[in-house]
Amino acid sequence: MLSLAGISKTFNLDTPSPNPALRGIDLHLEPGEFVTIIGSNGAGKSTLLNAIAGVFPIDSGRIVVDGQDITNWPEHKRASLIGRVFQDPMMGTAASMSIEENLAMAAKRGERRGFARGVNVNSRARFREMLADLGLGLENRLSDKVKLLSGGQRQSLTLLMATISRPKLLLLDEHTAALDPKTAQQVAELTNQIVKSAGLTVLMVTHNMEHALNTGTRTVMMHEGQIIFDVSGDKRAKMTVADLLNEFSRLRGESLADDRLLLG
């Protein structure tokens, strides 16, 4: 479903202090795989998701989604294949527009937009049903502006918007990190529920190790722009957070040693 081959990206390339954020990422996801990504600050997790979504061009490598080479597609064109939820609840919705208007825009993801009414009776009924499933009472507030919603409500709405048109790939970047623990828990459960019922292929960045292990089907660890660890199946099922942390310090040591070797 997703195939990354040799993705590299260096920021500030032509300056005295180039910043290699991605250094040859290879990653292959089968349809329905749900991969959690962990790694310390600045490891390149967000950069990887941005590269896949097409926020900036990459320096080298190929990105293939659902059999289509999208390496040179502009961001808005990739949207037909990719849904996204950002860390900041403000990022995923248009605050001055209503709940139903936001959902209607998301329902047209990647399609041609014309002069038809943005929201009609049918779509409104459909939105009401979907919102009722969230259990947040939003189904009675369809014409409320999104800026009136709480962070958790906005993030739940964003999640609905990212998945309403069944994207081939869902990218989640610490999408529960800005929420209070209880709301974060709810949004995380909602994520699992939607992903399962729609059978989506997912890349999810998280700083919560426990989450990383008990959500999804596979976990990869990034460090300094590389994937240094990739675990799934039985091995992952048996893993604890402590194992993961041990693995991390061992591998990080190795990669530091590697670097020293390379530099030396």
Next chain:
Amino acid sequence: MLTFPVVAGVLEQGLVYSLMALGVFITFRILAFPDLSVDATFPLGAAVCAKMITSGYDPFLALIVSLAAGLIGGLLTGLLNTKLKISSLLAGILTMTALYSVNLRIMGRANIPLLRQPTFITILEETGLPQQYVPLLFFFSLVLIVKLVLDWFLHTEIGFALRATGDNPQMIRSLGVNTDAMKVLGLALANGLVALSGGLVAQYQGFADVGMGIGTIVAGLASVIIGEVLLHPQSVVMQVLSVIVGSMIYRLAIFLALRLGFAPTDLKLVTAVLVIIALAAPNLSRSRRQSKLLARLGKGVVNGVKPGGN
């Protein structure tokens, strides 16, 4: 004092300039794009109308061509910004400067009088409409049509995409909308309305002048802000209405300022001061609140509170 011609005059001006204000509303409020090219697309519309009418073309055809000329002006600003990555302010200024020469080229001189020329007024008078109501009725119908079309458009799928482009471009791009195309579309639409307004004003007041666009942006902003302050619009339909109402009130304020003895040449200063006050009011009251808060908290440093910030 308040005779019919006086009242009608204020209403007529409020209506005809509201088309310009709607253009400013589209760029500033919907697209969040501070477009200065309107200062030149307004006289562009006037220049096109004046030149075509004095060359013997139909005044209504001249209005349509004015609108089209404005569309192209907005298109230019949009392409400068999106394709050449020139900042929004500078793109508008460049278009404005370039169009100044174009306007002079079109007119051939700085001023074209339209006395004793056919205009939409003379044509409509021939249909037997009562003479003194003609401009008012025509402007009212036109503004009503433009308002209804704009209300409709802003609720279509494309209209949603346009509004989201001003609100959260990152988000609407991630939903597959080419925000550059939306910006260009919005700017073209806005400047088309502004030029149409310019063309109508030229026919209404009986001349086109190359300098008649100076301060268009500020007058448009004043109308938008007055409408917002008075009506607190919560929906798109009300927002559009508030711009039209704001334009009427603004023209009334100008009329009263003249009555109070301000010279016509002072009006731009009056308008600018009006807009400054309206823009500063929320910030001033907030920083006063914040300094009070800071004072109450004694010498303690309050994180994240920036007095006077926006």
